[in-house]
Amino acid sequence: MMSLVLAMVWTRRGQAVTLALLAMFAVAAAVASPAYLTATDRAIAAGQIETATPGERSLVIAGAQDARIQTGGPGFADVGAALVELPGFSYVYSSSYPVIGLEKSVAYPSRVVFRQDVCAHVRIVSGRCLVGEDDVIVGARTAERAGVRAGDPVTLMNAVMEDDPVDPYWKKDGAPERLVVAGVYEVDDPADVYWGTHGYFTSLAGLGPAEPVFTDANTFETIEHGLTDLSIDGLAGPGALNPDRLDELRTGLLALTRKATEIGPNLQVDTAIPALLDRIESGRAAAHLLVPVLAVPLVLLACFSIFLAVGYGTQGRQSELAIVALRGSRWWNRWWLATGESLVAILAGAVAGCLAGQLLVNAVAAARFPGVGIEEGWASLRYAPFAALAAVGAAVLAQRRQLLSPVATLLRRNPVAANGPRALAVEAVVILLAVVAAVQLAVSGGSLSGVGLLAPAFVMLALALLAARALLPLVTRYASRALAAGRLAPALAGFQLSRRPGAQRLFALLVATVAVAGYAACAIDVAARGRVVQAELGVGAARVLEVSPVHRSRLLHVVRQVDPEGEFAMATVRLRNSTGLEPLGLAADTTRLAAVATWPDDAPPVAAVVRALRPEAPPAPVIKGSELAVRATATGVVKGKEVRLNVALSSLGGRGDTLVQLGDLGEGRHDYVQKVPACAEGCRINGLQLMVNGNVTGVTSSITVSSLGATLWRMPRYGTVSSAPDGLRITLDAPNGLPEGAWLHPLDTPYPLPIAYAGSSSPGAVLTGLDGKPMSVTEVEGLPAVPRVGRNATLVDLEYADRFAIDGAPALVPEVWLNDRAPADIAERLTAEGLTIRADSRADQVRRQLDEQGPALSLWFHLIAGGLAVLLGAFALVLAAAVDRSRRVEDLSALRVQGLRRAATSRATLWTYPALVGIAAVTGMATAVVGWAATGWALPLAGVNPADLPLPAWPRVLVLIGTTVLVLLLLATVALATGRDLRRRITPR
Template sequence: MIRLVLAMVWTRRGQSVTLALLALVAVASAVAAPAYLTAIDRAIAAGQIETSTPAERGLVIAGTQDNRVDSGAPDFANIGAALIELPGFDYVYGSSFPTVGLTKDRTYADRMVYRQDLCAHVRIVDGRCLVGEDDVIVGAAAAKRAGVTAGDAVTLTFAQFVDDPHDPYWDPNGIPKRLVIAGVYEVNDPNEPYWGTHGYFTSIPGRGPTQPIFTGPVTFATIDHGMTDLSIDGAARPEALDVDKLEALRSGLLSLTRKATEIGPNLQVDTEIPYLLTRIDSGRAAAHLLVPALAVPLVLLACFSIFLAVSYGTSGRRPELALVALRGSRWWIRWWLAIGENLVAILAGAVAGCLAGQLLVNAVAAARFPGVGVDPGWASLRYAPHAAVAALAAAVLAQRRQLLSPVAALLRRNPVAVNGPRALVTEALVLLLAVICAVQLAVSDGSLTGVGLFAPAFVILALALLAARALLPLVTRYATRALEAGRLGTALAGFQLSRRPGAQRLFALLVATVAVAGYATCAVDAAARGRTVQAGLGVGADRVLEVEPVFRGQLLHAVRSVDPDGRFAMATARLRNSTGLEPLGLAVDSTRLAAVATWPGRGPSADEVARDLRPSSAGPMVIGGQDLTLKATATGVTKGRELRLNVAVSSLTDLGDTVIGLGDLREGEHSYLQRAAVCAQGCRVNGIQLQVNSGVVGVTGDVTIESMSSGTPGDNVVLSDAARWRMVRNGTVSAAPGGLRIQVSAPGGMPDGAWVQPVDTPYPLPIASAGSAPSGYITGLDGKAVPVTTVAELPAVPRVGSHATLLDLDLADRVATDAAPALQPEVWLNDQAPADIAEQLTARGLTVVTDTRASQVHRRLDQEGPALALWFHLTAAVLALLLGAFALVLAAAVDRARRVEDLSALRTQGLGGPVTTRATLWTYPALVGIAAVVGMLTAAGAWAATGWALPLAGLDPVALPLPGWPRVLVLIGVTAAVLVVLAAVALATGRDLRGRIKP
């Protein structure tokens, strides 16, 4: 019996090979999905490690100890044992304490630092590096500020901070130590992993970049000092972050943290490695949702193709199955002879599919993830038996009618139609499953778990079956009309499609093939465009430099100094969204908005928005020098409720902001004087404040300001025109014969003071908004409510998202009265920025903290789980195309004998050669052409129903209007490519058929 089955296989070896290839693709699809997930897990880890920041590849063990008190100090000597739990790291020991003496200024202290292997990481610009005892080296900026050079002696003393509420300072608190400045240094890269996260080179507003005083271990120990910061910095070597050792790294960190806590309560392990590991886990989780989303449709398509292929093949064997049944063979012999041939082919293809699936993933991984490799093992084969069983079940199900039909039914030349009640029930069941899965996906808010995971597969299959049932009757009608019109070739081709029992299913299979490829195209193209938006609009510009906190005026002046024409640089800062409920706010130098910012594609242009954000207004009121004199007359001064007079000013250059305190107002006419160093080169007046002690209520007062000047030619403070000033709350302003009259009335008190501000900006401030517009007010740069009016609506504000506001930084700064550093100051750059822009900004007092480039973000997004997972979608599209092609070949091979017989008979009766050619060549190409169009529409429908739930964006995306649909031309192009391949296969089968017809 086995020999007979093998003989049957050999006789119909073409059909057997095609069926084996279909089984191969089916099992390969089932094997490829888990194998790809295993490979992608490694690739995601490798990609995230490659694009991680130094802080995400290192750790800091930090503690404090008082050298003057032995008890309670952490024992750093015992840390070494704990570090054994975390091999593969390079460790650097460091310690520091505050010191004074380098300059006379006690407002700030310098840091005396010892750091292991220091001289290899600094560049000496004057003198030498550390050699002997009592040597120190100082930074170039600090040396210039202190007026010292290499070879000078300096006396330094340990310092302690005195938190005086009016004038905080650092007080010497130790035995002074005379030291020698051996050299002056500069640091090429303050962000080098060697420096850790200690902020050695941060910038202080109004003072500039800080630079530690470095010394050797002996000198550090001999200086009398108290509370000392101790640290051990670890930087991971490549072997510590090997993708196969991440779990060991995770457990090692937990063990290290636990042991550090046991050693001493003052010890703390600070690291961002867990964030890196979490990002890797999140990427893997997203990939494990995206890969099955198309793996399931692919496996279902494979089973459907096997069902169709076996159904076609068995239909062609009806006479021989009838003969077996007619001879009265026992049922198991009949079944074995019916399914044995297909069983052998499917089992052979399944065995080959196990190897083919793994080899396919190996090839994709080697091409797409070079150097990463795949995880060795047999885990990827765990679904192979399930796929093989599914293929066999599909084969048996396809032959059920021939196995159970009586002899008379098997001998009929035109078998019973397949569109009976059972077929309708089956299709109705598939449609019901599609609806249930899509509804589950919707109600679960896009959760690709449970039945929601099967939504794309069943939606595609249901739409394909519905399309086949709806369109093939139209083909019958068209063929009838062609016959009536005398177009015999077209009519014969149409009737072959419409009357062949398996043609409807073949059409549904081809539609599903194109739909799977189209769905993959939708996912890949939408995700690629989304990553472009995230890397462009999400970053805000081609390059964004975050700088240390500086005053807003300093930021504007520095950026405008390096780019006076506004061609490549723009200053930005964030608004203080204290409530957390209102939209995020971004303040930009709108004069450069169009030149620098990456702008959303829809909505008004950047030029239009920039003009609306900065309409013409009166110029600022300015004092030209640092000696401010204000002449005022006060009446009704009440003892215990005296009003204090302050003036908020901003330097016109890069000296910063301040609030000048002029003291308490006195009854009668008086002059109030104060020197403000920030105004040495001129200042803009932001406002006049009248203030009382906190808790005082029932505040009243009457002040007339007669003059405000610095005695320099640059003064232009206008007090005679009350229209040039505004007082929003706690009183009123009006014109007086002697100047500007301010009447204060605050029955409930005024904890923030009463502010009188120049009218030198539009008020309310114009803003552009994305999402719901603010209702009249937003939180300004100083944290206070500012009235605004929306002048433009945007789909998104660059960098901050689709629920945000945008306004002009200069105008918002004029309205602010806090004299505080900018919140998250940044410098945005376009692709025309010079290569040394960071150095130019540093020379103007800005300290660059991070340098984010859109290209780097795009590269990082390309290495995240969603982007890497979509390469399986491309693989699935290719496998689906192979399934469709093999099914088409098998269908043509089964039909060939009967069609050769029919068309040869027609040729004998006088059917012309051209008509025969059209009848043979047009049949399957026409079917493929219709299926390609319908398949593209099916892909679009399935994408509309389920594509929104796919996690295509990055792992921590800004809320941006990401594209939800692919480009139409891309979808059409992929459909055309699939059509060309399938049409070529169909044409080849038609040519083979034409060659077999007897003339």
């Protein structure tokens, strides 16, 4: 019996090979999914590790110890014992304490730092590095300020801060130590991972970059000192950040943290490695959702192809099965002869599919993830038996009619139609499953778990079945009309498509294959464009430099000094959010917005937004030198309720902001003069503040202030202000006192301040300003999103918002945005002007990081799935044509004998399947779009922790058209080839 089955396979070896290939695809899809996920898990880890920031590849173990009493914190020996828990790291030991004696100012201390191997990470510009006892090296900017050079002696003393409420300073707290400046150094890359997160080179207001005084361990101990900061910086090496050992790394970090807690409460472990590990896990979780989304429909499609192929093949040999049944063969012989030929081909294809699936993934992984490697093992084969059983089940199900039908039915030339109650019931079940899966996906908020994971597969399959039932009757109607009109070729082609029982299923299969390819194209295109939006609009510009705390006016001044023409740089800061309920706010130098910022799609023209945010405004009141002189006349001064006058100033030379206290106003006219060094190049007056001492209530007074020019002023609370012949007249009325002072603001900005906003609801008429005070605003433009900040945010002009503010505090999140035309040394230029770069974000770097995250890497499987789906359709088409060939050759040859013209025969043979493919391609892409609308919104395509940005939700029309044309060309080529083969066999020719 087996030899007979093998003979049948050999006789119809073309069909057997095609069926084996379909089975191979089914099993290969089941093998490729877990194999690809395994490779992707490794690739995600390797990619995230490669693109991680220095802080995500290092850790800092920090503590403090009082060297005078040898208590208060752990020493290096105690800390080092904890490192046994975390192998694979290289460590740098360091310690520091504050000193004075080098700088002329005592507003800030210098830091004496011992750091292991420091000479290998600095560049000596004069003198030499550390060699002997009492050697120190100082930074180039520090040496210039202090007036020292290599070889000069210097005396340093330990320092502590004197917390004077008016003028805090650092004072001596140890014996002076005479040392030698062995050399002057510079650091090429202050952000290098070697320097850790200690802020050694943080910019200091009025001084510029702070540079440590480096020395060796012996000299460090020679200087008398007290409280000392101890730290160990650990840099993770390849052994620690091995993609296969990340669980061990997480466990080691937890053990290290527990050990540090046991050693002492002052010992802290600071690291961003857990954030890196969390990002890797989140990326893997997204990949494990995205890959099955198309792996499941691919396996179902392969089983459907097998069902269709076996059904076609069995119909072609019904006469053989009828003879077997007529001879009265026992049921198991009949069953074996009916199914054996298909089962042999399927089993051979299943074995080949196990190998093909793994080899396919290996090839893709080698090309896409070079150097990552493939994890060895049998885990990828765990779903192969299920796929093989599904293929066998599909084959048996396709032959159920031939196994159970009587001989008379098997001998019929026209097969029983496939539109009976059972077929309708099966299709109804599929449609019901699609509805249930889609509803579950919507109700769960897009959770791709349980039935929701199957939603894309069942939705596309259900739509394909509905399309087949809706369109093929139209083909029958068209063929009937063509026959009535005497157009024989279209009529013959149409009847071939509509009257063959398997044609409807073949059409549904082709629609489903195109739908899977189209769905994959939708996901790939939407995800790719989303990554562009995240990288460009999410960063805000081609490059964004976050700088250390600095005054807003200084930030504006420095950026405008570095880029006077406004061609490549823009200063930005964040608005303060006192309530936590306001939208995020960005204040930007809008004069450069068009040149620098990445502007969102569908937003108003940037030039129009700039005009709305920055209308013409009166000039600001200024003082032209370092002497602030105010003449004030006060009347009604009550003893114990004296009013104090303060003036908020911003340096026009970029020296920052300050609040100058002029003192209490006496009765009558007086001149109040104060030296303000920051105003050597002039200052802008931001506001006047009237204060009283303590909790005094019932404050009333009349004050006239002159020497402030002709600027108009406003007074929101506690009184009124008006112009007077001799200056500015202020009527103060504060029955409940002045807890925060009464402020007067010059009208040198539009009022209320114009803002652009993004969000579904209006931000209101009042926002928190740069100084944390309420700021009256008016909405002038709506945006889909504010660059870098998101879809629920506001945008204001930085200069106007700064004039609106009256504090002297540093800016919140000061940044310098740069476009791609910024010079390569822009960071050095900004540093030379006194800014210190804390972070450097680049759109292209963010794009690379996103390209290495789970969603981006998993979508390569969608590309594989789309290609395999189209190949499945092509093989099914070939098999259907091969089975139909003998019957059609017989029919058309008879018609040729009866006088059918050769031209009509050629058109009937050549365009039957191409017409089917053309209709299926258009319908399949429409199915993909509908399926995407129903389920695509739930796919985690945006990466890990995406920003709140207007990410694209729909693929581009050109992508859909291009995919349709590409699939159509492939399937039409196969269809034309089968038609030519059929035409060649028809006689007479």
